[in-house]
Amino acid sequence: PAADTLAVEWPQATDEVVVNETIEVDGSFDGGNVRYVPGPELGDGGQGEDQLPVFELSGGGSLNNVIIGSPGVDGVHCQGSCTLNNVWWEDIGEDAATFRGGDGSQFLVSGGAARASDDKVFQHNGGGTLTVRNFAAEDFSTLVRSCGNCSSQYERTIVLDGVEVTAPASRLVGINENYGDSATLRNITIIGDDDRD
Ligand code: ADA
Numbered sequence: 001p002a003a004d005t006l007a008v009e010w011p012q013a014t015d016e017v018v019v020n021e022t023i024e025v026d027g028s029f030d031g032g033n034v035r036y037v038p039g040p041e042l043g044d045g046g047q048g049e050d051q052l053p054v055f056e057l058s059g060g061g062s063l064n065n066v067i068i069g070s071p072g073v074d075g076v077h078c079q080g081s082c083t084l085n086n087v088w089w090e091d092i093g094e095d096a097a098t099f100r101g102g103d104g105s106q107f108l109v110s111g112g113a114a115r116a117s118d119d120k121v122f123q124h125n126g127g128g129t130l131t132v133r134n135f136a137a138e139d140f141s142t143l144v145r146s147c148g149n150c151s152s153q154y155e156r157t158i159v160l161d162g163v164e165v166t167a168p169a170s171r172l173v174g175i176n177e178n179y180g181d182s183a184t185l186r187n188i189t190i191i192g193d194d195d196r197d
Pocket residue numbers: 049094095098123125147148149150
């Protein structure tokens with residue numbers, strides 16, 4: 001298409017709450033499009049790896065209709081298979097979401113969008129498959145990174161299907177072929193030029 005901006009419509013926040021302590025989700029959580037603003041206890045939204053997540057999901061959990069406000073800190077952590085439905089990151093911190101869990105885990109990001117990352121959006125640190133579908137991202141460096149130096153390494157699978165982005169500063173997906181990773185990209189729209197030489 002000739003459009004030069006993303007087609008995605010960001011939701012209006014229905015309310016706003018400050019989060020001073022990671023919200024633990026066991027099961028399903030629906031935020032009703034409330035904006036969750038990370039407090040300084042969780043981090044400063046820079047590139048420090050020691051920041052805390054706003055939400056931490058145990059295996060099998062789902063997070064729905066949530067807006068994560070600035071400064072983003074370490075976003076969302078999944079400790080095992082999880083689904084993130086219509087989650088909106090307004091100002092990514094160190095990264096937007098981290099996926100953990102052993103071989104065979106299934107991580108799904110469906111709907112939503114993310115913007116303003118100095119580096120990565122999604123960080124795949126577990127085993128199994130991370131699928132990102134019907135998702136938009138702008139102003140970032142790498143959309144999905146498979147961990148290259150985690151204490152447990154796995155053969156990871158990454159699927160992007162129906163993803164619209166502004167041109168990434170570095171790449172859509174970074175994988176470790178030495179660990180047998182693979183990535184499948186379908187229905188990708190990239191808007192604008194990147195500014196690499
Ligand atoms: C970097 C770092 C990893 C891990 C990851 C993360 O890639 O090298 O060890 O901390 O970030 O989960 O944010």
